[in-house]
Amino acid sequence: MKKFDQNSRYDFPIIENWTHQNSKVLDLGCGDGSLLNYLKEKKDIKGFGIEKNKDNWLLSLKNNIDVIQMDLEAGLAGFETNSFDLVILSRTIQSMNHIEEIIHEMMRVGKEVIITFPNFGYWKNRFQIMQGNMPVSDELPYKWFETPNIHLCTIQDFDNLCRENKIKVEQRLILTDKKSVNFCPNLFGALALYKLVSK
């Protein structure tokens, strides 16, 4: 589902900063397991991945990741409440059907939650739409006819969702070209990273 390249890993250090040493981490839609291996190396975490796609699942296994093959749309029924220190959903939420359900499930299973997604409100995306095309970029690498992304959102949209669901945002960081964006992030930010905590 995901496309992997060096360029897509610039959010790893941020996620690393938000991860506690030796914590138990669950990565939803873990792809080839590179984020979990990165966190294992830097923070000595105990990591588990969930991956639906069988080819990605096999890549994770080959990369020595403990990986469970299951469909996230069915929720996290096999996981006890508060059984993980951290649950991560990195660049995957926009391709999911049941957004609110999975956020609630993450908040149930994890003490802390990290969600990252490409900001559809980024000016380069708006510009491409103004030119008459669906946006294609580093963060949104798919053409309209091959994209798995069905629920793209802006930073403003995600903030509203958190407010409506009474979800507490502990930290928020917006990145463009590996740099943090503070001014008008919904317009100038390419990638959004959120750390949420269970109330």
Place this chain on the structure above:
Amino acid sequence: MLLLIGDSNLLLCQSLLNLNYQGDKFAKEFDANTYIRMTKALDYYDPTKQNKKRLSAVFKKIKSKFLVISFTSDWRFSPSRSKEIVKSLLDNNINVSYAEISAESGHDAFLMSNDHYHEILNSFFKNIFKSK
């Protein structure tokens, strides 16, 4: 003797012959009483016998790494039961990977040639070998 009319009867006859053949083969290769005994042992095996409450409690002392594989067509060991095992292992922080393989051959799927299945086992064993 059966008088065969039409394709469906022919098919029925062929499958009966095949069942007969498989039955004979089985009877030659296995001792019937041993087979009954083994099947019973499998049927009555209950890992939670000592601890009726939870499978998780039974797995507490496990230290090894796990690879659990289920086949979607298997009724004998269904994916949902395998998921129970995975959940109980996860409850104990035990290293576990789980694969659910799409299959059509029922319980016998694990005997069939399946590239994905073989590659999973191959990769898992390679990782064990590397870690030694």
